[in-house]
Amino acid sequence: MRHVLTRRNGMIALLVLSLVFPFAFSENRYVLYIMTVGFIYVIAINGMNILAGFTGQLSLAHAGFFAIGAYSVGILTTKMELNFWLALLLAIIITIVLGFALGIIALRTKEHFFAIYTLIVGYLIYLLIDKWDGLTGGIRGLIGIPVPDPIGPIEFNSPITMYYLVLFFLLVSTVVTVRIVHSLTGRTYMAIRNSEELAQTLGINTRTNKLVSFVISVAFAGLAGGLYASLVRFIGPEIAGTSMVFTFLMYLIVGGIGTLSGPIIGTMLFVWLEQFLQNFQEYRMLIFGPILVLIVIFYPTGLAGAYNSIRGRLRSRRKKDRRALNTASLESAKIHSREVQ
Known part of the structure; x- marks a missing residue:
């Protein structure tokens, strides 16, 4: 039995379930939509985990970069009428360039000062989106964002095809994350997380490595934001709000910060829990708050860490x-x- 219940077999089982899931709920468009949104959030939180979980730098501007990716795709496709795939590529590049520029300044600070600085940056991104009415639509947002352009005979105008498209990008982002974590680069990030001073004495360029980790993190956020825009086809400034970034942080902490499976566990658990508690939306934080506190106290590495322990x-x-x-x-x-x- 122990040879059957291995991590590898568990991942294969999850992959198979993900592939056959649409066939079980082909008539229920809402369930497919919720699963697809959850997958998009997992992509964003994978990036957040690389920076916060493995490098030890907590960025509270992640929702802002998620919004930059979403608005870049929305503006490039609706106002400039670019092909979706080109718009998505440009959105990721724009997010990376802005992340690089902001990261150079942000990473001069450390620990809670870095978190505070990125929180301010995230709020400034929200204000820019909310007030720049001519470009972003302001509080009205962007409407009519097109679905991804067809690839050969494959069209993405149905919930099932969008589900598989997002699942593909989720698998790519997960493989990239695993390869990074198990590489020399990943061990370097973990050395910085455990002790930046000790890492410096070993000859590690901590500033450069933290900057690269930051750029990878925002690239994941930009990709997720672009996919989100094409899925919901309407975006507003609230996706850059502080409530969004703290929601991302809650998913990561509950699932397991610094673990590979944590983003998937935490995100999918809370995405579906929110659906079951739709009638109690105003009491949502009263329910989630105690859960989060108990996990932080007893299992700081989240549900994935608890399982490993x-x-x-x-x-x-x-x-x-x-x-x-x-x-x-x-x-x-x-x-x-x-x-x-």
Whole structure:
């Protein structure tokens, strides 16, 4: 049984379930829509996790960069009438350039000062979107954002095709995240997270590595924002608001900050929990708040970390039981040997 319940088999099972999910709910467009939105959020939070979870730099401007990606796609497709795929590529490039420029300044600060600075940047992005009526539509937002242009015979004008398109980008972002974390670059990020001073004594250029991590993080946010714009086809300034970034942060903390599976677990859990609690929207934070506090107190690494911790304890207990059994068998054999003599 232990050979069956491995991490690799679990990931394969999740992939298979994701691929067959639309066939089970092909008639329920709303369920497919919610799953697709959840996948988009996971892409954004994967980027947030690279920066906050593995590099140790908590950025509170992530929703702002998510909005930059969404508005870039919206403006380029509705006002400049560009092809969606070109608009998405340009949106990611715009997000990266702005992230690079802001990261150079932001990463001169450390710890909570960095978080405060990025919170201010995120709020400034929100104000810019809200007040620049001529470009962004202001409080009215952008309406009529087109769906992605067809790729050959494949069109993206149905919930199922949009689901698979977003799932493809989710798989790509997850593979990229795993490759980064398990590479020398990922170990460098974790060294910076554990002790920036020690990393510097080892010859690591911490400022450059933090900047690269920041740029990768905002690139994921820009990609997710662009996909979100093409899915919902209407965006408003609220997607850059502080409530959005704290929602992202809640998904990451509950799922497991600094773990590979945390963004998926936390995001999909809360996305569906919010759907079940639609009749209690005004009490939403009264329900989520205690859950978040309990997880932070008892399992700082979230649900994924809790699972790993419990699994590790069970494995350690099995090893102790096996060692005790071997010792008892050896003692029994010695006593039997003496009796025979």
